[in-house]
Amino acid sequence: MPAPRLDIDLDKVHHNARTLVEALGARGISVTGVTKATLGSPEVARTLLRAGVRALGDSRVENLEGLRRAGVMAPMVLVRSPPPSQVDRVVRSADVSVNTELAVVRALSGAARASGRPHGIVLMVELGDLREGLLPADLEGAAREVLRLPGLALRGIGTNLACQSGVVPDVGTMAELSALAGAVEAALGVTLDVVSGGNSANLGWALSGADPGRVDDLRLGEAVLLGCEPLHRRPLDGLHTDAFTLVAEVIEAKVKPTRPWGDVAETAFGPLPARPEAAGAFEGGGGARGGDRDTGPRVIVALGHQDTDPFGLVPPPGVTVLGASSDHLVLDPGPRPLAVGAEVPFQVGYGALVRAMTSPFVTRAFTGGVRPAGATASGATAT
Numbered sequence: 165m166p167a168p169r170l171d172i173d174l175d176k177v178h179h180n181a182r183t184l185v186e187a188l189g190a191r192g193i194s195v196t197g198v199t200k201a202t203l204g205s206p207e208v209a210r211t212l213l214r215a216g217v218r219a220l221g222d223s224r225v226e227n228l229e230g231l232r233r234a235g236v237m238a239p240m241v242l243v244r245s246p247p248p249s250q251v252d253r254v255v256r257s258a259d260v261s262v263n264t265e266l267a268v269v270r271a272l273s274g275a276a277r278a279s280g281r282p283h284g285i286v287l288m289v290e291l292g293d294l295r296e297g298l299l300p301a302d303l304e305g306a307a308r309e310v311l312r313l314p315g316l317a318l319r320g321i322g323t324n325l326a327c328q329s330g331v332v333p334d335v336g337t338m339a340e341l342s343a344l345a346g347a348v349e350a351a352l353g354v355t356l357d358v359v360s361g362g363n364s365a366n367l368g369w370a371l372s373g374a375d376p377g378r379v380d381d382l383r384l385g386e387a388v389l390l391g392c393e394p395l396h397r398r399p400l401d402g403l404h405t406d407a408f409t410l411v412a413e414v415i416e417a418k419v420k421p422t423r424p425w426g427d428v429a430e431t432a433f434g435p436l437p438a439r440p441e442a443a444g445a446f447e448g449g450g451g452a453r454g455g456d457r458d459t460g461p462r463v464i465v466a467l468g469h470q471d472t473d474p475f476g477l478v479p480p481p482g483v484t485v486l487g488a489s490s491d492h493l494v495l496d497p498g499p500r501p502l503a504v505g506a507e508v509p510f511q512v513g514y515g516a517l518v519r520a521m522t523s524p525f526v527t528r529a530f531t532g533g534v535r536p537a538g539a540t541a542s543g544a545t546a547t
């Protein structure tokens with residue numbers, strides 16, 4: 165099979181999503197399944213829907229349009245404030261968008277009226293992480309304006325923590341969000357159906373047994389896809405962390421001196437990283453033990469910055485990533501030899517996954533799940 169390639173196990177994605185849908189459902193919280201890290205993959209989206217997510221979320225209108233074109237039927241939420249130049253596309257593909265700017269909300273109102281398709285608004289409120297959000301003092305006024313504008317429905321409020329400054333969603337911030345929901349409802353005489361507490365970083369709070377208050381939705385990407393929470397990047401109990409594997413192919417395997425020679429300046433991607441491996445400190449393998457070695461095995465796989473985040477990869481046991489440029493990833497293969505043509509599987513972190521899904525050079529092979537239309541007998545589809 166071609167490489168580099170992402171092997172995507174839809175059964176593992178399904179298990180993760182189903183486990184979280186059930187655990188959160190028991191607390192009255194539904195899940196919006198966020199597909200952006202998969203470039204809006206219809207296969208992943210269908211898997212999340214089968215697992216019981218209430219809606220699909222993506223930050224890019226292009227991805228939502230792709231899901232619609234693929235025939236995915238679900239409520240769809242744009243989880244980033246719409247760029248003004250895209251409001252017409254947003255109202256055609258998204259049922260709901262998150263918003264923080266009245267200028268954008270007004271443009272959405274015009275676009276919704278022109279298209280004849282009502283558009284739902286979730287107002288995002290800033291609770292300290294300093295990414296998107298209206299300041300709490302401005303929320304009520306913004307909600308009042310949404311109610312006044314034709315073509316729009318005020319669906320609810322939400323917040324996003326952790327992504328920008330690492331602010332932890334906790335009892336305090338979630339109680340503040342609940343209180344804001346109550347205050348908007350009381351002041352404007354409306355009922356908010358959606359109080360969206362945040363992303364995968366909220367799971368610690370949501371599963372702790374704390375009172376969810378008014379929070380009835382979380383927007384989950386990383387936890388569902390990679391089985392991991394983003395605050396400490398710890399695996400979540402009972403979830404698979406290996407639903408996605410990035411496979412690359414060995415194009416050079418040699419024994420070489422462990423240190424570069426000649427006059428050394430910057431590399432293709434800036435100064436040489438201060439990693440002990442990068443300085444050539446090989447351990448293990450055959451030959452001399454205990455102390456620096458003059459030569460060691462060195463393997464290149466056809467993978468680089470154009471395909472992924474090379475330092476967001478977890479290599480197989482015994483293998484060390486020594487460095488990367490646009491198209492070459494240099495490895496210490498460790499005790500097991502790797503021959504030219506061998507495939508090396510890497511586990512991916514969130515950043516590595518996003519970039520691998522976005523790279524035109526990385527193909528995809530799906531296993532498990534419901535066979536996508538047009539899949540081969542083995543269940544693999546390369547795109």
Ligand SMILES: *Cc1c(COP(=O)(O)O)cnc(C)c1O
Nearest residue numbers: 198243324363364383384385386
């Ligand atoms: C990306 C994103 C999410 C999903 O985040 P994960 O950490 O992957 O769960 C949720 N909400 C917003 C606004 C986002 O941008």
